[in-house]
Amino acid sequence: MSQLPRLISILTLLKSRRVLTAPELSDKFGVSVRTVYRDIQKLIEGGVPVITIEGRGYTLMDGYTVAPVQFTEKEANALITAEHVVKKSKDSSFVADFEDALTKIKSVFRSSVLEKSELLNKKIHVFDHSFENISSNALSEIQLAITHFNFMEINYRKADDPNISFRKIEPCALFATYEKWILIAWCHLRKDYRAFRIDRIQHFKILQEQFEDRKFNIQEYFNSCPF
Incomplete structure (x- = not known):
């Protein structure tokens, strides 16, 4: 992976997780820890407010926002598949929260990706092998x-x-x-x-x-x- 895609990926990870260490990023992208240090410095020079927490790792300043992420068709398909699995959960609160989250995620899908994901949605079925009909909402x-x-x-x-x-x-x-x-x-x-x-x-x-x-x-x- 070249530097620019890696910088974008690091920024996305920092936004989606609270704290990441240099060794974690090194393992994730298959580069040296020294390269990670350079990448972080590059983000800082580009105006991204990366904060170093001594002894813990890197995070972003609270309130910093990133432009909406573009999902690939395979990533969208993974979410659609997960939705079918989640719907078999016996906890209604979990199902409802996942569906609300997925609705928000779908709002940033490109139209072509959304169309394909809706097509896939009709072609997946997950069987329920549960022998108990006990549910929860907690x-x-x-x-x-x-x-x-x-x-x-x-x-x-x-x-x-x-x-x-x-x-x-x-x-x-x-x-x-x-x-x-x-x-x-x-x-x-x-x-x-x-x-x-x-x-x-x-x-x-x-x-x-x-x-x-x-x-x-x-x-x-x-x-x-x-x-």
């Missing part, structure tokens, strides 16, 4: 609770258990399996991390009270699990 709110470190109170019912238990939890991470979203949280009742199926949360409340970040690492959690 994923989007829980995602906010995770990133803002807000305590949650939930009423939870385990599988094949008619009893509902009250839990105060610190939401930490999410994963999906067999079309089900699972919340990993620190449970104050059990004094340990627990996994909660979102579609089995009967009621929930996100509190204004915030908890201290436990530096939860989802990969370390999976490595420590017996399965």
Whole structure:
């Protein structure tokens, strides 16, 4: 990749992510870290307000805007395909938020790309192999609770258990399996991390009270699990 396309790509990445390190950009574009330094300097000389955060990496000054991105036909097709997969999610809040986001993204598609993506949309089908018809409407709110470190109170019912238990939890991470979203949280009742199926949360409340970040690492959690 020549310098100009790489500069545009770096600018797009900086706008879409909060902080990027020179080694990350080096791996992404297959160039040396020294080349990344030169690219960043080139962006700064071109008037792009790149900020260096000591010990963390590069970011853009708040409020800086970039001209609308042009999507290739393959990128648009990937989004259309993702839409079909997302629609099979059992969480209605997630589906609605994704569709709203995709509508905004489609607004910057070139007319030719939009026409082809609409054609592809009619030619894709994703089968639903779920044996349970249990849905939820909490994923989007829980995602906010995770990133803002807000305590949650939930009423939870385990599988094949008619009893509902009250839990105060610190939401930490999410994963999906067999079309089900699972919340990993620190449970104050059990004094340990627990996994909660979102579609089995009967009621929930996100509190204004915030908890201290436990530096939860989802990969370390999976490595420590017996399965």
